[in-house]
Amino acid sequence: MTWEMTVGLEVHTQLNTVSKLFCSCKTSFGAPPNTHTCEICQGHPGVLPKLNEAALEKAVTAGLALHCTVNTYSKFDRKNYFYPDLPKAYQISQYDQPICSGGYIDIGTVSDNTECAEPAEESKETAASVYKGNARIRLTRIHLEEDAGKLVHSPHHAESYIDLNRAGTPLIEIVTEPDIHSPAEAVEFLQKLRAILLYLEISDCNMEAGSFRCDANISLRRKGSTVLGNRTEIKNMNTFKGIFNALEYEYRRQEKILNAGNTVVTETLLFDSVTGKTQSMRGKEEAHDYRYFPEPDLPPIRLNESYISRIGGLIPELPDNKKKRFQNDYGLSCYDSGVLISDKHLAVYFEKAAEGYPAYAKKICNWILTEVMSVMNETKTDILHFPVKPEEIGKLMHLVESGVISGRIAKDVFPELCASGKSIDALLNEKKLSMISDDELIREILKKLLAENPAVVQKYKEGNTKTAGFFVGQVMKETGGKGNPKKINVILAELLQ
Numbered sequence: 329m330t331w332e333m334t335v336g337l338e339v340h341t342q343l344n345t346v347s348k349l350f351c352s353c354k355t356s357f358g359a360p361p362n363t364h365t366c367e368i369c370q371g372h373p374g375v376l377p378k379l380n381e382a383a384l385e386k387a388v389t390a391g392l393a394l395h396c397t398v399n400t401y402s403k404f405d406r407k408n409y410f411y412p413d414l415p416k417a418y419q420i421s422q423y424d425q426p427i428c429s430g431g432y433i434d435i436g437t438v439s440d441n442t443e444c445a446e447p448a449e450e451s452k453e454t455a456a457s458v459y460k461g462n463a464r465i466r467l468t469r470i471h472l473e474e475d476a477g478k479l480v481h482s483p484h485h486a487e488s489y490i491d492l493n494r495a496g497t498p499l500i501e502i503v504t505e506p507d508i509h510s511p512a513e514a515v516e517f518l519q520k521l522r523a524i525l526l527y528l529e530i531s532d533c534n535m536e537a538g539s540f541r542c543d544a545n546i547s548l549r550r551k552g553s554t555v556l557g558n559r560t561e562i563k564n565m566n567t568f569k570g571i572f573n574a575l576e577y578e579y580r581r582q583e584k585i586l587n588a589g590n591t592v593v594t595e596t597l598l599f600d601s602v603t604g605k606t607q608s609m610r611g612k613e614e615a616h617d618y619r620y621f622p623e624p625d626l627p628p629i630r631l632n633e634s635y636i637s638r639i640g641g642l643i644p645e646l647p648d649n650k651k652k653r654f655q656n657d658y659g660l661s662c663y664d665s666g667v668l669i670s671d672k673h674l675a676v677y678f679e680k681a682a683e684g685y686p687a688y689a690k691k692i693c694n695w696i697l698t699e700v701m702s703v704m705n706e707t708k709t710d711i712l713h714f715p716v717k718p719e720e721i722g723k724l725m726h727l728v729e730s731g732v733i734s735g736r737i738a739k740d741v742f743p744e745l746c747a748s749g750k751s752i753d754a755l756l757n758e759k760k761l762s763m764i765s766d767d768e769l770i771r772e773i774l775k776k777l778l779a780e781n782p783a784v785v786q787k788y789k790e791g792n793t794k795t796a797g798f799f800v801g802q803v804m805k806e807t808g809g810k811g812n813p814k815k816i817n818v819i820l821a822e823l824l825q
């Protein structure tokens with residue numbers, strides 16, 4: 329492999345504010361077209377934008393969580409271009425003095441010093457250079473800007489309509505340095521970024537609805553070279569799979585051009601997820617094409633240190649730290665804690681379940697990752713709306729561990745526990761499902777079984793102690809799974825002596 333791929337990403341994330349960035353129109357998704365608009369977001373001349381403070385706070389939150397420098401002075405600029413979804417013919421954005429500078433996200437083993445950060449199976453095979461699994465992806469900047477409206481095309485594009493409900497919605501654009509060298513790294517970076525933004529609760533990061541979308545700049549250079557090759561930009565990708573495939577495709581395309589001794593044309597591309605190919609959209613524009621100039625209708629943003637540190641104090645525990653803590657505090661494996669922290673609410677659920685029963689944390693984790701997840705899948709519920717309270721999971725594990733019910737019964741009764749909304753105590757009482765620990769009853773059943781199965785007893789006496797399992801199984805059968813296996817084993821050993 330003679331070529332090394334270099335990728336820089338620009339991620340647009342919609343902030344989940346109630347109102348738009350410069351007016352008080354609602355941002356809610358799915359309203360009838362053009363019902364959430366006013367003179368400001370429709371771009372009438374002579375109106376004055378006013379900055380939404382909640383959007384500012386969320387941008388600062390993102391910056392602090394991503395290790396950026398939050399600038400105490402920043403300003404807005406007009407980015408001029410023509411497109412029908414942009415009525416003002418300029419976007420209010422930030423150019424040379426953004427709200428945040430620098431920052432980084434660590435991917436792979438850098439982030440948690442563990443070995444479970446393996447690249448996905450599929451990514452190992454790809455041509456597009458090796459996944460190093462160990463990198464700090466630096467951020468260039470984060471800036472605040474407004475979204476454009478949306479064009480709605482009728483079938484066969486006979487007509488096009490403009491919906492300005494989205495126009496003026498607050499976005500942050502997160503820009504990385506060209507520190508990414510494979511499609512797998514790009515996807516891992518984006519997944520980590522998305523997880524952090526979700527933990528911060530500043531965006532719903534709904535990729536289908538377009539509130540987390542990504543542009544990628546890609547170039548290839550000869551291995552060992554320090555000069556970057558000509559780059560192309562792929563616009564507006566909003567699935568992880570699509571991003572992976574687009575980068576992979578673009579690597580191959582550029583490789584072919586370079587191997588033939590030709591030059592890659594600097595241009596903007598669209599990735600078609602159906603054909604799996606990129607296609608030319610337009611020549612790549614440079615910053616000067618946009619004729620940026622300072623927005624005269626908005627004052628610069630001046631922040632003082634106490635404002636920034638107040639927001640810093642509100643940042644919750646982030647995924648990497650939580651993952652490490654779950655391993656340290658509860659003895660969970662890297663993999664298991666990784667699954668738990670992949671959804672903030674799942675992590676919260678686990679911790680509530682384990683709260684009263686830290687000794688069973690691993691068992692509780694297993695239960696959540698198997699039984700709870702399977703009910704969630706079957707009933708299409710998410711963990712926030714899961715009908716069994718986490719405390720009940722802790723209690724259930726306690727009942728199993730202290731021998732009140734068997735693991736078998738716990739599994740059997742769980743779907744009903746989920747469906748009924750009853751407490752575990754109430755359900756067990758109702759079904760008389762506590763374990764039979766009555767010595768005499770177990771002894772009687774065993775005596776009968778030993779008498780009925782002399783051949784098995786003989787085998788046991790000849791040294792095949794595994795046959796004991798046969799009797800335990802038989803007792804469980806006779807008691808409808810309610811026998812206490814520990815008790816059965818003790819009494820069986822006694823009798824066989």
Ligand code: ZN
Nearest residue numbers: 351353366369
């Ligand atoms: Zn408006």
Ligand code: MN
Nearest residue numbers: 340421473501
């Ligand atoms: Mn942008």
